[in-house]
Amino acid sequence: MGDFSFEPTGRIFKEREALLEEWTPDKLVGRDTELQQYHAALQPVIEGETPSNIFLYGKSGVGKTAATRFLLNRLENSAEDIDGLDLHTVEINCDGLNSSYQTAVALVNELRDPANQISNTGYPQASVYQFLFDEIDSLGGTILIVLDEVDHIQDDSLLYKLPRARSNGDISNARLGVVGISNDLSFRNQLSSKVRSSLCEKEVSFSAYDATELVQVLRQRESVAFHDNVLEDGVIEVCAAYGAKDSGDARKALDLLLESGDIAREENADVVIENHVTEARRRLQTDQVIEGISNYSQHGQLVLWALTLLEERGETPVRTREIREPYEVLCDREGYDPVSTRAVREYLAELETLGIISSTETNRGKSGGKFKEHELEQPISSVKAGLNELLGTSP
Numbered sequence: 001m002g003d004f005s006f007e008p009t010g011r012i013f014k015e016r017e018a019l020l021e022e023w024t025p026d027k028l029v030g031r032d033t034e035l036q037q038y039h040a041a042l043q044p045v046i047e048g049e050t051p052s053n054i055f056l057y058g059k060s061g062v063g064k065t066a067a068t069r070f071l072l073n074r075l076e077n078s079a080e081d082i083d084g085l086d087l088h089t090v091e092i093n094c095d096g097l098n099s100s101y102q103t104a105v106a107l108v109n110e111l112r113d114p115a116n117q118i119s120n121t122g123y124p125q126a127s128v129y130q131f132l133f134d135e136i137d138s139l140g141g142t143i144l145i146v147l148d149e150v151d152h153i154q155d156d157s158l159l160y161k162l163p164r165a166r167s168n169g170d171i172s173n174a175r176l177g178v179v180g181i182s183n184d185l186s187f188r189n190q191l192s193s194k195v196r197s198s199l200c201e202k203e204v205s206f207s208a209y210d211a212t213e214l215v216q217v218l219r220q221r222e223s224v225a226f227h228d229n230v231l232e233d234g235v236i237e238v239c240a241a242y243g244a245k246d247s248g249d250a251r252k253a254l255d256l257l258l259e260s261g262d263i264a265r266e267e268n269a270d271v272v273i274e275n276h277v278t279e280a281r282r283r284l285q286t287d288q289v290i291e292g293i294s295n296y297s298q299h300g301q302l303v304l305w306a307l308t309l310l311e312e313r314g315e316t317p318v319r320t321r322e323i324r325e326p327y328e329v330l331c332d333r334e335g336y337d338p339v340s341t342r343a344v345r346e347y348l349a350e351l352e353t354l355g356i357i358s359s360t361e362t363n364r365g366k367s368g369g370k371f372k373e374h375e376l377e378q379p380i381s382s383v384k385a386g387l388n389e390l391l392g393t394s395p
């Protein structure tokens with residue numbers, strides 16, 4: 001090498017794309033219970049009846065979107081063979097839409113032809129809803145509206161209106177069903193009871209993947225993505241075990257397998273071995289730290305640095321005030337005025353939410369009071385690599 005010219009090697013991957021987010025498998029493995037319930041909830045559609053409103057919930061990466069695409073695809077195919085059944089599905093992601101108003105505008109534009117779109121401002125809310133109901137009625141037939149990441153909609157007016165549009169007489173010519181998807185587990189409970197009862201007529205809960213299910217998911221991709229016998233025994237199992245530990249998220253397990261393959265190719269290896277997985281996990285964890293704290297103020301980064309020093313000395317878990325001392329030393333060295341202890345406490349709380357540190361509360365009763373103790377959740381090496389990249393220097 002040395003001249004940095006590029007040459008295809010064809011090593012390791014047969015079709016690397018199959019490990020990327022966008023790739024949809026034509027068969028979903030490890031989701032039998034969920035698919036059965038979801039299938040049953042969609043059955044009225046194919047019977048020509050009014051669809052039920054369905055609410056799907058479960059943590060990130062447990063196959064809610066994948067299951068929806070898979071089943072709606074099947075449903076559309078089956079519907080084509082049935083006379084008189086005119087099925088339309090509309091899927092939108094509510095991330096970035098934030099209000100009922102904006103979501104309704106997005107739906108109108110999705111249903112209208114490109115020449116006749118409406119803008120995001122300038123209409124009263126009632127008019128936008130009327131546009132939406134008009135579009136739904138003029139399309140007619142059976143319409144399923146999928147609202148992915150529905151918890152991003154801050155107010156519940158659309159979630160109240162849409163599922164009840166038919167019974168409220170807002171539409172008369174179409175049979176409408178709403179499929180809401182959320183990975184915010186508290187979202188459902190926070191809905192007002194009238195919204196909940198209509199939006200969540202049928203509910204399907206998606207459980208986190210266990211290691212056995214993730215092995216199935218990864219094996220399915222192995223045959224498409226990698227050349228034969230490229231993965232050594234144990235590689236899939238290790239990726240699955242990490243995925244199960246990381247909240248049972250298929251996306252994370254797939255990312256880990258992809259990164260492992262990339263590292264093997266980087267090293268000009270012929271096979272992927274467990275060591276590649278270990279290295280891949282370290283890299284991904286470092287990325288997670290960097291992503292988590294890169295938009296953070298310098299002080300948040302210095303607080304993490306201080307905790308990392310304590311962790312390295314084997315002194316963790318430590319109380320907030322014990323972090324203060326090394327934090328102040330670092331501030332001095334880097335030329336910053338330290339922030340208040342209260343601000344330090346807030347940074348620690350944010351670092352915990354990001355999954356970078358873990359904090360446990362201890363209650364010593366009246367005499368000792370309540371206090372929190374902190375330690376790193378991610379490996380020291382990942383945190384150091386992350387800080388190093390952000391601060392240009394490291395503990």
Ligand SMILES: Nc1ncnc2c1ncn2[C@@H]1O[C@H](COP(=O)(O)OP(=O)(O)OP(=O)(O)O)[C@@H](O)[C@H]1O
Pocket residue numbers: 020021022023024025027028029030031058059060061062063064065066067182183217220250251254
């Ligand atoms: N059972 C499965 N079989 C094959 N691939 C799967 C399976 N479950 C999930 N995946 C893949 O894992 C990734 C994440 O899945 P998906 O997007 O469906 O998760 P989700 O539950 O909708 O989570 P989020 O709310 O974070 O989007 C996708 O790339 C998907 O193709």
